Amino acid sequence: MNISYRFIGLLLLIAMILAISICTTISNVGFNIPHDIKYLSRWVIYSSYLVTTPIFSSMVPEIVNAVIWDYRGIDTFFETSVFYIAIIAAIALFREVKIELVKEYQYLGLSKIVKTVTKTLLVIGLGAAISIALHGHITPGGGFQAGSILASLLLIVIIVFSVHFILMKGLTKNLAIIIRSIGLIGLVSAIFIPILLSLIMNTYGFVFQNQPKVMSPLGLSYVADGHVLSAMVLLLNIFEFLAIFAGFLIIFILLSRPTKELEN
Amino acid sequence: MISSLILIIIGGALVVIGSFCSLVAAIGILRLPNFFTRIHALTINIIGGTFTPLIGCGFITLGLETLGSERLFIAGGIFFTAILIVILGPAGSHALTRAAYRSKAVSFEPKFINQLEKEQRGD
Structure with missing residues (x-):
């Protein structure tokens, strides 16, 4: 009884490790970054450091x-x-x-x-x-x-x-x-x-x-x-x-x- | 090109050694009987399982020429962290063991010999 519980736990652990490694290596599994966020982050970068127009930027x-x-x-x-x-x-x-x-x-x-x-x-x-x-x-x-x-x-x-x-x-x-x-x-x-x-x-x-x-x-x-x-x-x-x-x-x-x- | 390949291979071997040491230390922490022997397993983890793979990661980073010249900064940070760990880890485990021995908060059983106690008694 005890050994079978341990065996199930070990199997679950290995399955979790495999799932996490698959999700992190294959980029299509998991979430895709939407393009709007890139647009937003570009604006954040522009308003942080933009040498051409320092008036609109915090430099x-x-x-x-x-x-x-x-x-x-x-x-x-x-x-x-x-x-x-x-x-x-x-x-x-x-x-x-x-x-x-x-x-x-x-x-x-x-x-x-x-x-x-x-x-x-x-x-x-x-x-x-x-x-x-x-x-x-x-x-x-x-x-x-x-x-x-x-x-x-x-x-x-x-x-x-x-x-x-x-x-x-x-x-x-x-x-x-x-x-x-x-x-x-x-x-x-x-x-x-x-x-x-x-x-x-x-x-x-x-x-x-x-x-x-x-x-x-x-x-x-x-x-x-x-x-x-x-x-x-x-x-x-x-x-x-x-x-x-x-x-x-x-x-x-x-x-x-x-x-x-x-x-x- | 060949030198970078050699660096990557050496680094990978060090990482494999480090992961083996981590596994051994984990088994030791679970299975060893008392505090002082478990400290021994902890020290295996500090030096073998943290210092060695960090040095390996530094070699791998130096070998990856696609990272550009920024890889020197990354490798420098990695080596510096490794040196800090190899200085600080043994000192920390030493302080822990000394405090545990002097406060007598842990059990000594099973023990074969206690050399420090003999010397303090003056045998």
Whole structure:
């Protein structure tokens, strides 16, 4: 009885594997892509990056970043502000907690093998995070992703080396709050500077204005010395990177307190 | 042309070795008796089943000349991922095993010899 059940299960598994492989190799089985979608995607590409008429385009080669920071920038801005309000709530909740530093932090944490590997990973991951932040307008990625990578890397460091390592090296909660504030101020000023300029120059201006539009000539140049920089999207990615990484770092430092310390 | 064919054949052989190692590791994880032996099967999967086919995929990508010069980027990414895995995987399983041994959260049975316990007792 038991063996026959197993046999039926094995047959079903093999049938499923065969069906999936047939569907993926033979292109006629499965669904065909309709031609309208290609038309639509062509319009999306045109409105993302079209060198001939920059007025109707956001001039960001990476479409996801074009959508996030140009098509629906206000939506992203409010998402970001929800995240920061949550971080402010966490800071307010933990405001009574004082972190006592341990001077001999090298005896804490995991074994020496894991520590050495984590040091290697820290260098590689720092480079990867910064390159993802600076290349967000060309390759997939962006500020939020790079900040998340760096923050998760610091979470690994907190687990492997203990939180006192990070605090004794100078990356304290207050420094993280300062970095986060720099990122937020940069984000808000990059968003609202077109409106202030339009008031001064007596033209039209929009929130999140990336490129010059039909009625308003404001906007940074999308290309500098032959390199595509996508003007404001690069700035927004950098500021978002700073703010997100520092915000996550605050949460991780606060959450790594042991329960006994919190009860006192 | 012949060199690309050789690269593709080497890569395919590495992928086949990797799939065999994955199969062995899967059987080992299902059949081995306790945590420490199952960690051994997991390490076979990390190095044999992930690192080796990734290197093979890199060789195959280098051999496919129809992909153009972009294949160098893809191969570079693949090799970098393989190096990361070969650095990180053993460290992760080491940390896991050490934590399991020190916390005594897993059972040691069946065991033939525990050399670490003997050394700690000072025999």
